[in-house]
Amino acid sequence: MKETSLDIKDLQLNALLEVTQAVNNNLPEDDLLKIYKFTLLADLKINKLALYTQQGGEWVCRVNFGTKEDLFGTGLPDEYKELKNSLGIIETSFNEFDSVFPVYHKSKLLSVVFIQSETKLGVQNRFLNALTNIILVAIENKRLARQQMEQEAYRRELEIAKKVQNFLFPKELPKIERLQIEAFYLPHHDVGGDYYDYIQIDENRFLACIADVSGKGVPAALLMSNFQASLRALVRQTKDLKEIVTELNHTTFVSGNAENFITFFAGIYDFKTKNLEYINCGHNEIILKNGNDVVLLNDGTTVLGMFDPLPFIETKQISGLEEFFIFAYTDGLTETFNENDEDFGFDRLLHIIKQDCPKDLSDLHDQILDALNEFKGDRTYHDDITMLSCLIQNK
Known part of the structure:
Protein backbone atom coordinates (compact mmCIF):
# COMPACT_ATOMS: atom_id res chain seq x y z
CA MET A 1 0.00 0.00 0.00
CA LYS A 2 2.83 2.36 0.86
CA GLU A 3 4.45 1.91 -2.57
CA THR A 4 1.09 2.38 -4.28
CA SER A 5 0.55 5.65 -2.41
CA LEU A 6 4.00 6.88 -3.39
CA ASP A 7 3.41 5.90 -7.00
CA ILE A 8 0.16 7.87 -7.04
CA LYS A 9 1.85 10.93 -5.58
CA ASP A 10 4.64 10.58 -8.13
CA LEU A 11 2.07 10.44 -10.97
CA GLN A 12 0.30 13.47 -9.58
CA LEU A 13 3.51 15.48 -9.29
CA ASN A 14 4.49 14.55 -12.85
CA ALA A 15 1.03 15.55 -14.06
CA LEU A 16 1.22 18.89 -12.28
CA LEU A 17 4.71 19.45 -13.70
CA GLU A 18 3.52 18.69 -17.23
CA VAL A 19 0.55 21.04 -16.88
CA THR A 20 2.72 23.81 -15.41
CA GLN A 21 5.22 23.49 -18.28
CA ALA A 22 2.36 23.61 -20.79
CA VAL A 23 1.05 26.81 -19.17
CA ASN A 24 4.54 28.35 -19.13
CA ASN A 25 4.99 27.46 -22.79
CA ASN A 26 1.80 29.42 -23.51
CA LEU A 27 0.09 26.51 -25.25
CA PRO A 28 -3.34 27.23 -26.79
CA GLU A 29 -6.49 26.66 -24.73
CA ASP A 30 -7.46 23.53 -26.68
CA ASP A 31 -4.07 21.93 -25.99
CA LEU A 32 -4.36 22.68 -22.27
CA LEU A 33 -7.81 21.09 -22.16
CA LYS A 34 -6.50 17.99 -23.99
CA ILE A 35 -3.71 17.60 -21.43
CA TYR A 36 -6.30 17.97 -18.67
CA LYS A 37 -8.53 15.32 -20.26
CA PHE A 38 -5.79 12.72 -20.73
CA THR A 39 -4.37 13.32 -17.25
CA LEU A 40 -7.73 12.57 -15.67
CA LEU A 41 -8.20 9.48 -17.82
CA ALA A 42 -4.76 8.08 -17.13
CA ASP A 43 -4.01 9.10 -13.56
CA LEU A 44 -7.35 9.33 -11.78
CA LYS A 45 -9.26 6.65 -13.66
CA ILE A 46 -12.14 9.07 -14.24
CA ASN A 47 -14.33 7.48 -16.90
CA LYS A 48 -16.94 10.24 -17.37
CA LEU A 49 -16.41 13.99 -17.36
CA ALA A 50 -18.03 17.21 -18.55
CA LEU A 51 -16.38 20.61 -18.04
CA TYR A 52 -18.48 23.74 -18.56
CA THR A 53 -17.12 27.27 -18.92
CA GLN A 54 -18.61 30.60 -19.96
CA GLN A 55 -18.12 31.85 -23.50
CA GLY A 56 -19.83 34.98 -24.74
CA GLY A 57 -22.13 35.04 -21.72
CA GLU A 58 -23.31 31.44 -22.27
CA TRP A 59 -22.29 28.29 -20.40
CA VAL A 60 -20.91 25.74 -22.88
CA CYS A 61 -19.33 22.30 -22.54
CA ARG A 62 -15.60 22.44 -23.37
CA VAL A 63 -14.51 18.90 -22.39
CA ASN A 64 -16.68 15.79 -22.51
CA PHE A 65 -15.83 12.12 -22.55
CA GLY A 66 -17.26 8.80 -21.42
CA THR A 67 -20.96 9.74 -21.58
CA LYS A 68 -23.52 8.09 -23.84
CA GLU A 69 -24.92 11.50 -24.70
CA ASP A 70 -22.76 14.08 -26.44
CA LEU A 71 -22.90 17.09 -24.08
CA PHE A 72 -21.12 19.60 -26.31
CA GLY A 73 -24.49 20.90 -27.44
CA THR A 74 -26.17 20.64 -24.03
CA GLY A 75 -26.42 23.74 -21.85
CA LEU A 76 -25.62 23.89 -18.17
CA PRO A 77 -28.73 23.56 -15.97
CA ASP A 78 -29.51 26.77 -14.07
CA GLU A 79 -29.11 25.22 -10.61
CA TYR A 80 -25.39 24.68 -11.26
CA LYS A 81 -24.72 28.27 -12.37
CA GLU A 82 -24.89 29.49 -8.76
CA LEU A 83 -22.67 26.89 -7.06
CA LYS A 84 -20.88 28.47 -4.14
CA ASN A 85 -17.13 28.54 -3.71
CA SER A 86 -15.37 26.04 -1.39
CA LEU A 87 -18.09 23.41 -1.69
CA GLY A 88 -15.59 20.83 -2.83
CA ILE A 89 -16.85 17.76 -4.68
CA ILE A 90 -20.53 17.13 -4.04
CA GLU A 91 -23.03 14.56 -5.21
CA THR A 92 -25.17 15.20 -8.28
CA SER A 93 -27.77 13.43 -10.37
CA PHE A 94 -27.08 15.41 -13.56
CA ASN A 95 -26.97 13.17 -16.61
CA GLU A 96 -24.64 10.19 -15.99
CA PHE A 97 -22.51 11.79 -13.29
CA ASP A 98 -22.32 11.28 -9.55
CA SER A 99 -20.15 14.27 -8.55
CA VAL A 100 -19.80 17.95 -9.38
CA PHE A 101 -17.53 20.74 -8.20
CA PRO A 102 -17.15 24.46 -9.01
CA VAL A 103 -13.89 26.12 -9.98
CA TYR A 104 -13.44 29.70 -8.80
CA HIS A 105 -10.83 32.35 -9.51
CA LYS A 106 -11.14 34.96 -6.78
CA SER A 107 -14.87 35.67 -6.72
CA LYS A 108 -15.62 34.55 -10.29
CA LEU A 109 -17.04 31.12 -11.11
CA LEU A 110 -14.83 29.90 -13.96
CA SER A 111 -16.08 26.39 -14.48
CA VAL A 112 -18.43 23.64 -13.35
CA VAL A 113 -17.00 20.10 -13.62
CA PHE A 114 -19.09 16.92 -13.57
CA ILE A 115 -17.31 13.59 -13.01
CA GLN A 116 -17.85 9.90 -12.46
CA SER A 117 -14.92 7.77 -11.35
CA GLU A 118 -14.34 4.03 -11.17
CA THR A 119 -13.47 4.42 -7.51
CA LYS A 120 -14.10 6.98 -4.80
CA LEU A 121 -11.62 9.74 -5.28
CA GLY A 122 -11.06 10.30 -1.56
CA VAL A 123 -7.74 12.02 -0.91
CA GLN A 124 -7.28 12.61 -4.64
CA ASN A 125 -9.94 15.30 -4.47
CA ARG A 126 -7.29 17.90 -3.68
CA PHE A 127 -5.26 16.87 -6.71
CA LEU A 128 -8.33 17.02 -8.99
CA ASN A 129 -9.22 20.47 -7.66
CA ALA A 130 -5.63 21.71 -7.99
CA LEU A 131 -5.22 20.39 -11.53
CA THR A 132 -8.55 21.86 -12.65
CA ASN A 133 -7.77 25.20 -11.02
CA ILE A 134 -4.36 25.45 -12.70
CA ILE A 135 -5.83 24.73 -16.12
CA LEU A 136 -8.87 26.97 -15.79
CA VAL A 137 -7.05 29.91 -14.19
CA ALA A 138 -4.43 29.71 -16.96
CA ILE A 139 -7.20 29.80 -19.59
CA GLU A 140 -8.89 32.73 -17.79
CA ASN A 141 -5.60 34.61 -17.67
CA LYS A 142 -5.17 33.97 -21.38
CA ARG A 143 -8.64 35.37 -22.01
CA LEU A 144 -7.93 38.46 -19.91
CA ALA A 145 -4.56 39.00 -21.61
CA ARG A 146 -6.17 38.62 -25.03
CA GLN A 147 -8.92 41.05 -24.03
CA GLN A 148 -6.34 43.53 -22.78
CA MET A 149 -4.36 43.23 -26.02
CA GLU A 150 -7.54 43.77 -28.06
CA GLN A 151 -8.45 46.81 -25.98
CA GLU A 152 -4.96 48.21 -26.37
CA ALA A 153 -5.04 47.62 -30.12
CA TYR A 154 -8.43 49.33 -30.32
CA ARG A 155 -7.15 52.23 -28.21
CA ARG A 156 -4.19 52.71 -30.58
CA GLU A 157 -6.53 52.42 -33.57
CA LEU A 158 -8.80 55.01 -31.98
CA GLU A 159 -5.91 57.40 -31.38
CA ILE A 160 -4.85 57.09 -35.02
CA ALA A 161 -8.42 57.64 -36.21
CA LYS A 162 -8.78 60.73 -33.99
CA LYS A 163 -5.56 62.18 -35.39
CA VAL A 164 -6.70 61.40 -38.92
CA GLN A 165 -10.08 62.99 -38.27
CA ASN A 166 -8.50 66.14 -36.85
Whole structure:
Protein backbone atom coordinates (compact mmCIF):
# COMPACT_ATOMS: atom_id res chain seq x y z
CA MET A 1 0.00 0.00 0.00
CA LYS A 2 2.83 2.36 0.86
CA GLU A 3 4.45 1.91 -2.57
CA THR A 4 1.09 2.38 -4.28
CA SER A 5 0.55 5.65 -2.41
CA LEU A 6 4.00 6.88 -3.39
CA ASP A 7 3.41 5.90 -7.00
CA ILE A 8 0.16 7.87 -7.04
CA LYS A 9 1.85 10.93 -5.58
CA ASP A 10 4.64 10.58 -8.13
CA LEU A 11 2.07 10.44 -10.97
CA GLN A 12 0.30 13.47 -9.58
CA LEU A 13 3.51 15.48 -9.29
CA ASN A 14 4.49 14.55 -12.85
CA ALA A 15 1.03 15.55 -14.06
CA LEU A 16 1.22 18.89 -12.28
CA LEU A 17 4.71 19.45 -13.70
CA GLU A 18 3.52 18.69 -17.23
CA VAL A 19 0.55 21.04 -16.88
CA THR A 20 2.72 23.81 -15.41
CA GLN A 21 5.22 23.49 -18.28
CA ALA A 22 2.36 23.61 -20.79
CA VAL A 23 1.05 26.81 -19.17
CA ASN A 24 4.54 28.35 -19.13
CA ASN A 25 4.99 27.46 -22.79
CA ASN A 26 1.80 29.42 -23.51
CA LEU A 27 0.09 26.51 -25.25
CA PRO A 28 -3.34 27.23 -26.79
CA GLU A 29 -6.49 26.66 -24.73
CA ASP A 30 -7.46 23.53 -26.68
CA ASP A 31 -4.07 21.93 -25.99
CA LEU A 32 -4.36 22.68 -22.27
CA LEU A 33 -7.81 21.09 -22.16
CA LYS A 34 -6.50 17.99 -23.99
CA ILE A 35 -3.71 17.60 -21.43
CA TYR A 36 -6.30 17.97 -18.67
CA LYS A 37 -8.53 15.32 -20.26
CA PHE A 38 -5.79 12.72 -20.73
CA THR A 39 -4.37 13.32 -17.25
CA LEU A 40 -7.73 12.57 -15.67
CA LEU A 41 -8.20 9.48 -17.82
CA ALA A 42 -4.76 8.08 -17.13
CA ASP A 43 -4.01 9.10 -13.56
CA LEU A 44 -7.35 9.33 -11.78
CA LYS A 45 -9.26 6.65 -13.66
CA ILE A 46 -12.14 9.07 -14.24
CA ASN A 47 -14.33 7.48 -16.90
CA LYS A 48 -16.94 10.24 -17.37
CA LEU A 49 -16.41 13.99 -17.36
CA ALA A 50 -18.03 17.21 -18.55
CA LEU A 51 -16.38 20.61 -18.04
CA TYR A 52 -18.48 23.74 -18.56
CA THR A 53 -17.12 27.27 -18.92
CA GLN A 54 -18.61 30.60 -19.96
CA GLN A 55 -18.12 31.85 -23.50
CA GLY A 56 -19.83 34.98 -24.74
CA GLY A 57 -22.13 35.04 -21.72
CA GLU A 58 -23.31 31.44 -22.27
CA TRP A 59 -22.29 28.29 -20.40
CA VAL A 60 -20.91 25.74 -22.88
CA CYS A 61 -19.33 22.30 -22.54
CA ARG A 62 -15.60 22.44 -23.37
CA VAL A 63 -14.51 18.90 -22.39
CA ASN A 64 -16.68 15.79 -22.51
CA PHE A 65 -15.83 12.12 -22.55
CA GLY A 66 -17.26 8.80 -21.42
CA THR A 67 -20.96 9.74 -21.58
CA LYS A 68 -23.52 8.09 -23.84
CA GLU A 69 -24.92 11.50 -24.70
CA ASP A 70 -22.76 14.08 -26.44
CA LEU A 71 -22.90 17.09 -24.08
CA PHE A 72 -21.12 19.60 -26.31
CA GLY A 73 -24.49 20.90 -27.44
CA THR A 74 -26.17 20.64 -24.03
CA GLY A 75 -26.42 23.74 -21.85
CA LEU A 76 -25.62 23.89 -18.17
CA PRO A 77 -28.73 23.56 -15.97
CA ASP A 78 -29.51 26.77 -14.07
CA GLU A 79 -29.11 25.22 -10.61
CA TYR A 80 -25.39 24.68 -11.26
CA LYS A 81 -24.72 28.27 -12.37
CA GLU A 82 -24.89 29.49 -8.76
CA LEU A 83 -22.67 26.89 -7.06
CA LYS A 84 -20.88 28.47 -4.14
CA ASN A 85 -17.13 28.54 -3.71
CA SER A 86 -15.37 26.04 -1.39
CA LEU A 87 -18.09 23.41 -1.69
CA GLY A 88 -15.59 20.83 -2.83
CA ILE A 89 -16.85 17.76 -4.68
CA ILE A 90 -20.53 17.13 -4.04
CA GLU A 91 -23.03 14.56 -5.21
CA THR A 92 -25.17 15.20 -8.28
CA SER A 93 -27.77 13.43 -10.37
CA PHE A 94 -27.08 15.41 -13.56
CA ASN A 95 -26.97 13.17 -16.61
CA GLU A 96 -24.64 10.19 -15.99
CA PHE A 97 -22.51 11.79 -13.29
CA ASP A 98 -22.32 11.28 -9.55
CA SER A 99 -20.15 14.27 -8.55
CA VAL A 100 -19.80 17.95 -9.38
CA PHE A 101 -17.53 20.74 -8.20
CA PRO A 102 -17.15 24.46 -9.01
CA VAL A 103 -13.89 26.12 -9.98
CA TYR A 104 -13.44 29.70 -8.80
CA HIS A 105 -10.83 32.35 -9.51
CA LYS A 106 -11.14 34.96 -6.78
CA SER A 107 -14.87 35.67 -6.72
CA LYS A 108 -15.62 34.55 -10.29
CA LEU A 109 -17.04 31.12 -11.11
CA LEU A 110 -14.83 29.90 -13.96
CA SER A 111 -16.08 26.39 -14.48
CA VAL A 112 -18.43 23.64 -13.35
CA VAL A 113 -17.00 20.10 -13.62
CA PHE A 114 -19.09 16.92 -13.57
CA ILE A 115 -17.31 13.59 -13.01
CA GLN A 116 -17.85 9.90 -12.46
CA SER A 117 -14.92 7.77 -11.35
CA GLU A 118 -14.34 4.03 -11.17
CA THR A 119 -13.47 4.42 -7.51
CA LYS A 120 -14.10 6.98 -4.80
CA LEU A 121 -11.62 9.74 -5.28
CA GLY A 122 -11.06 10.30 -1.56
CA VAL A 123 -7.74 12.02 -0.91
CA GLN A 124 -7.28 12.61 -4.64
CA ASN A 125 -9.94 15.30 -4.47
CA ARG A 126 -7.29 17.90 -3.68
CA PHE A 127 -5.26 16.87 -6.71
CA LEU A 128 -8.33 17.02 -8.99
CA ASN A 129 -9.22 20.47 -7.66
CA ALA A 130 -5.63 21.71 -7.99
CA LEU A 131 -5.22 20.39 -11.53
CA THR A 132 -8.55 21.86 -12.65
CA ASN A 133 -7.77 25.20 -11.02
CA ILE A 134 -4.36 25.45 -12.70
CA ILE A 135 -5.83 24.73 -16.12
CA LEU A 136 -8.87 26.97 -15.79
CA VAL A 137 -7.05 29.91 -14.19
CA ALA A 138 -4.43 29.71 -16.96
CA ILE A 139 -7.20 29.80 -19.59
CA GLU A 140 -8.89 32.73 -17.79
CA ASN A 141 -5.60 34.61 -17.67
CA LYS A 142 -5.17 33.97 -21.38
CA ARG A 143 -8.64 35.37 -22.01
CA LEU A 144 -7.93 38.46 -19.91
CA ALA A 145 -4.56 39.00 -21.61
CA ARG A 146 -6.17 38.62 -25.03
CA GLN A 147 -8.92 41.05 -24.03
CA GLN A 148 -6.34 43.53 -22.78
CA MET A 149 -4.36 43.23 -26.02
CA GLU A 150 -7.54 43.77 -28.06
CA GLN A 151 -8.45 46.81 -25.98
CA GLU A 152 -4.96 48.21 -26.37
CA ALA A 153 -5.04 47.62 -30.12
CA TYR A 154 -8.43 49.33 -30.32
CA ARG A 155 -7.15 52.23 -28.21
CA ARG A 156 -4.19 52.71 -30.58
CA GLU A 157 -6.53 52.42 -33.57
CA LEU A 158 -8.80 55.01 -31.98
CA GLU A 159 -5.91 57.40 -31.38
CA ILE A 160 -4.85 57.09 -35.02
CA ALA A 161 -8.42 57.64 -36.21
CA LYS A 162 -8.78 60.73 -33.99
CA LYS A 163 -5.56 62.18 -35.39
CA VAL A 164 -6.70 61.40 -38.92
CA GLN A 165 -10.08 62.99 -38.27
CA ASN A 166 -8.50 66.14 -36.85
CA PHE A 167 -6.87 66.65 -40.25
CA LEU A 168 -10.27 66.44 -41.96
CA PHE A 169 -11.53 69.76 -40.70
CA PRO A 170 -10.10 73.05 -41.93
CA LYS A 171 -7.72 74.69 -39.48
CA GLU A 172 -9.26 78.13 -40.03
CA LEU A 173 -12.56 79.35 -41.42
CA PRO A 174 -12.95 82.78 -43.04
CA LYS A 175 -14.30 85.55 -40.86
CA ILE A 176 -14.07 88.63 -43.04
CA GLU A 177 -16.66 91.24 -44.00
CA ARG A 178 -17.85 89.56 -47.18
CA LEU A 179 -17.67 85.96 -45.93
CA GLN A 180 -18.15 84.44 -42.50
CA ILE A 181 -18.20 80.68 -41.94
CA GLU A 182 -18.78 79.03 -38.58
CA ALA A 183 -18.81 75.31 -37.78
CA PHE A 184 -19.79 73.21 -34.79
CA TYR A 185 -18.99 69.52 -34.38
CA LEU A 186 -20.05 67.16 -31.57
CA PRO A 187 -19.06 63.49 -32.10
CA HIS A 188 -21.24 60.87 -30.46
CA HIS A 189 -18.21 58.60 -29.95
CA ASP A 190 -14.55 59.53 -29.68
CA VAL A 191 -14.49 59.62 -33.46
CA GLY A 192 -17.43 60.12 -35.77
CA GLY A 193 -18.51 60.05 -39.36
CA ASP A 194 -19.43 63.71 -39.94
CA TYR A 195 -17.34 66.03 -42.08
CA TYR A 196 -17.41 69.65 -43.21
CA ASP A 197 -14.97 71.64 -45.26
CA TYR A 198 -14.17 75.01 -46.82
CA ILE A 199 -11.96 75.17 -49.92
CA GLN A 200 -10.82 78.43 -51.48
CA ILE A 201 -10.82 77.84 -55.24
CA ASP A 202 -9.55 81.22 -56.41
CA GLU A 203 -9.93 84.88 -55.44
CA ASN A 204 -13.60 84.88 -56.45
CA ARG A 205 -14.84 81.34 -55.74
CA PHE A 206 -15.01 79.00 -52.77
CA LEU A 207 -16.55 75.60 -52.06
CA ALA A 208 -18.29 74.73 -48.79
CA CYS A 209 -19.56 71.24 -48.04
CA ILE A 210 -20.92 68.93 -45.37
CA ALA A 211 -21.17 65.12 -45.29
CA ASP A 212 -22.30 62.23 -43.11
CA VAL A 213 -21.12 58.63 -43.49
CA SER A 214 -23.26 55.66 -42.49
CA GLY A 215 -21.88 53.80 -39.48
CA LYS A 216 -19.87 55.18 -36.58
CA GLY A 217 -16.50 54.93 -34.92
CA VAL A 218 -13.16 54.15 -36.51
CA PRO A 219 -14.39 52.65 -39.83
CA ALA A 220 -16.62 55.66 -40.49
CA ALA A 221 -13.81 58.11 -39.69
CA LEU A 222 -11.36 56.32 -41.97
CA LEU A 223 -13.85 56.18 -44.85
CA MET A 224 -14.55 59.87 -44.42
CA SER A 225 -10.83 60.69 -44.39
CA ASN A 226 -10.48 58.95 -47.74
CA PHE A 227 -13.50 60.91 -48.99
CA GLN A 228 -11.97 64.23 -47.90
CA ALA A 229 -8.65 63.47 -49.57
CA SER A 230 -10.45 62.57 -52.80
CA LEU A 231 -12.56 65.74 -52.71
CA ARG A 232 -9.61 68.05 -52.23
CA ALA A 233 -7.66 66.33 -55.01
CA LEU A 234 -10.64 66.58 -57.38
CA VAL A 235 -11.23 70.29 -56.69
CA ARG A 236 -7.65 70.97 -57.82
CA GLN A 237 -8.39 69.19 -61.12
CA THR A 238 -11.90 70.41 -61.94
CA LYS A 239 -14.55 72.85 -60.77
CA ASP A 240 -17.39 70.86 -62.37
CA LEU A 241 -19.63 69.69 -59.50
CA LYS A 242 -21.13 66.86 -61.57
CA GLU A 243 -17.68 65.53 -62.38
CA ILE A 244 -16.53 65.89 -58.76
CA VAL A 245 -19.56 64.04 -57.39
CA THR A 246 -19.33 61.30 -60.03
CA GLU A 247 -15.73 60.58 -59.03
CA LEU A 248 -16.50 60.82 -55.31
CA ASN A 249 -19.29 58.31 -55.75
CA HIS A 250 -16.99 55.85 -57.51
CA THR A 251 -14.29 56.23 -54.83
CA THR A 252 -16.82 55.70 -52.03
CA PHE A 253 -18.37 52.73 -53.84
CA VAL A 254 -14.98 51.03 -54.05
CA SER A 255 -13.74 52.00 -50.56
CA GLY A 256 -16.99 51.11 -48.80
CA ASN A 257 -17.62 47.91 -50.79
CA ALA A 258 -21.13 49.20 -51.52
CA GLU A 259 -21.93 48.58 -47.84
CA ASN A 260 -21.40 52.12 -46.56
CA PHE A 261 -22.77 55.29 -48.06
CA ILE A 262 -22.22 59.00 -47.62
CA THR A 263 -24.73 61.84 -47.75
CA PHE A 264 -23.12 64.97 -49.13
CA PHE A 265 -23.90 68.60 -49.91
CA ALA A 266 -21.56 70.97 -51.71
CA GLY A 267 -21.98 74.49 -53.00
CA ILE A 268 -19.69 76.74 -55.03
CA TYR A 269 -20.27 80.50 -54.78
CA ASP A 270 -18.76 83.01 -57.17
CA PHE A 271 -18.42 86.56 -55.76
CA LYS A 272 -17.94 87.96 -59.26
CA THR A 273 -21.05 86.50 -60.91
CA LYS A 274 -23.08 86.34 -57.66
CA ASN A 275 -24.02 82.81 -58.64
CA LEU A 276 -24.37 79.76 -56.36
CA GLU A 277 -24.13 76.26 -57.84
CA TYR A 278 -24.94 73.37 -55.51
CA ILE A 279 -25.62 69.65 -55.41
CA ASN A 280 -27.35 67.67 -52.66
CA CYS A 281 -26.50 63.96 -52.58
CA GLY A 282 -29.16 62.47 -50.32
CA HIS A 283 -28.30 64.88 -47.51
CA ASN A 284 -30.70 66.76 -45.23
CA GLU A 285 -32.53 69.81 -46.47
CA ILE A 286 -30.03 72.65 -46.60
CA ILE A 287 -31.51 76.06 -45.76
CA LEU A 288 -30.76 79.19 -47.80
CA LYS A 289 -32.14 82.46 -46.50
CA ASN A 290 -32.14 85.39 -48.91
CA GLY A 291 -33.75 88.38 -47.22
CA ASN A 292 -37.12 87.10 -46.04
CA ASP A 293 -37.17 84.28 -48.56
CA VAL A 294 -36.24 80.75 -47.46
CA VAL A 295 -35.22 78.19 -50.07
CA LEU A 296 -34.48 74.51 -49.40
CA LEU A 297 -31.53 73.20 -51.41
CA ASN A 298 -32.57 69.63 -52.26
CA ASP A 299 -31.66 69.09 -55.93
CA GLY A 300 -28.84 66.72 -56.84
CA THR A 301 -28.68 62.95 -56.67
CA THR A 302 -28.93 60.02 -54.28
CA VAL A 303 -26.44 59.04 -51.57
CA LEU A 304 -22.87 58.31 -52.63
CA GLY A 305 -21.37 54.83 -52.51
CA MET A 306 -24.48 52.71 -53.03
CA PHE A 307 -24.71 52.72 -56.84
CA ASP A 308 -22.06 53.04 -59.51
CA PRO A 309 -22.80 54.81 -61.75
CA LEU A 310 -25.29 57.12 -60.07
CA PRO A 311 -28.85 56.62 -61.36
CA PHE A 312 -29.31 60.38 -61.89
CA ILE A 313 -27.39 63.55 -61.20
CA GLU A 314 -28.06 67.29 -61.61
CA THR A 315 -26.76 70.54 -60.17
CA LYS A 316 -28.81 73.63 -59.46
CA GLN A 317 -27.82 77.27 -59.95
CA ILE A 318 -29.22 80.29 -58.13
CA SER A 319 -28.30 83.69 -59.52
CA GLY A 320 -28.32 87.20 -58.12
CA LEU A 321 -27.29 86.27 -54.57
CA GLU A 322 -25.61 89.17 -52.77
CA GLU A 323 -26.48 89.08 -49.08
CA PHE A 324 -27.66 85.68 -47.95
CA PHE A 325 -27.20 82.96 -45.38
CA ILE A 326 -26.80 79.16 -45.72
CA PHE A 327 -27.28 76.72 -42.88
CA ALA A 328 -26.16 73.09 -43.28
CA TYR A 329 -26.31 70.32 -40.69
CA THR A 330 -26.27 66.53 -40.21
CA ASP A 331 -29.28 64.48 -39.14
CA GLY A 332 -27.98 64.03 -35.59
CA LEU A 333 -29.43 67.48 -34.94
CA THR A 334 -32.99 67.00 -36.17
CA GLU A 335 -33.10 63.36 -35.00
CA THR A 336 -32.36 64.16 -31.37
CA PHE A 337 -35.17 62.72 -29.24
CA ASN A 338 -36.83 63.93 -26.06
CA GLU A 339 -38.19 61.88 -23.16
CA ASN A 340 -41.47 61.33 -25.06
CA ASP A 341 -39.60 59.81 -28.04
CA GLU A 342 -40.35 62.86 -30.20
CA ASP A 343 -37.58 64.09 -32.48
CA PHE A 344 -36.46 67.71 -32.60
CA GLY A 345 -37.37 67.75 -36.26
CA PHE A 346 -36.84 70.11 -39.15
CA ASP A 347 -39.73 72.49 -38.33
CA ARG A 348 -38.25 73.49 -34.96
CA LEU A 349 -34.90 74.14 -36.61
CA LEU A 350 -36.48 76.13 -39.44
CA HIS A 351 -38.38 78.28 -36.92
CA ILE A 352 -35.06 79.37 -35.39
CA ILE A 353 -33.42 80.00 -38.75
CA LYS A 354 -36.37 82.09 -40.02
CA GLN A 355 -35.74 84.74 -37.38
CA ASP A 356 -33.58 87.78 -38.12
CA CYS A 357 -30.50 87.08 -40.20
CA PRO A 358 -27.70 86.30 -37.71
CA LYS A 359 -24.89 88.77 -37.22
CA ASP A 360 -22.82 86.35 -35.14
CA LEU A 361 -22.92 82.75 -36.40
CA SER A 362 -21.53 81.28 -33.19
CA ASP A 363 -24.44 82.90 -31.31
CA LEU A 364 -26.83 81.21 -33.72
CA HIS A 365 -25.22 77.82 -33.07
CA ASP A 366 -25.44 78.42 -29.33
CA GLN A 367 -29.11 79.30 -29.70
CA ILE A 368 -29.80 76.08 -31.59
CA LEU A 369 -27.87 74.01 -29.05
CA ASP A 370 -29.73 75.63 -26.15
CA ALA A 371 -33.05 74.78 -27.82
CA LEU A 372 -31.82 71.26 -28.50
CA ASN A 373 -30.68 70.67 -24.91
CA GLU A 374 -33.90 72.03 -23.51
CA PHE A 375 -35.89 69.82 -25.88
CA LYS A 376 -34.09 66.53 -25.17
CA GLY A 377 -34.14 66.89 -21.38
CA ASP A 378 -32.28 63.99 -19.77
CA ARG A 379 -32.04 62.01 -22.99
CA THR A 380 -28.54 61.60 -24.42
CA TYR A 381 -27.43 62.37 -27.95
CA HIS A 382 -27.37 59.22 -30.07
CA ASP A 383 -25.55 60.53 -33.14
CA ASP A 384 -22.88 62.98 -34.25
CA ILE A 385 -24.07 66.58 -34.61
CA THR A 386 -22.52 69.00 -37.09
CA MET A 387 -23.59 72.51 -38.08
CA LEU A 388 -22.07 74.65 -40.82
CA SER A 389 -23.21 78.26 -41.33
CA CYS A 390 -22.17 80.62 -44.16
CA LEU A 391 -22.98 84.33 -44.16
CA ILE A 392 -22.21 86.12 -47.44
CA GLN A 393 -22.32 89.91 -47.77
CA ASN A 394 -21.30 90.56 -51.36
CA LYS A 395 -22.10 94.25 -51.65
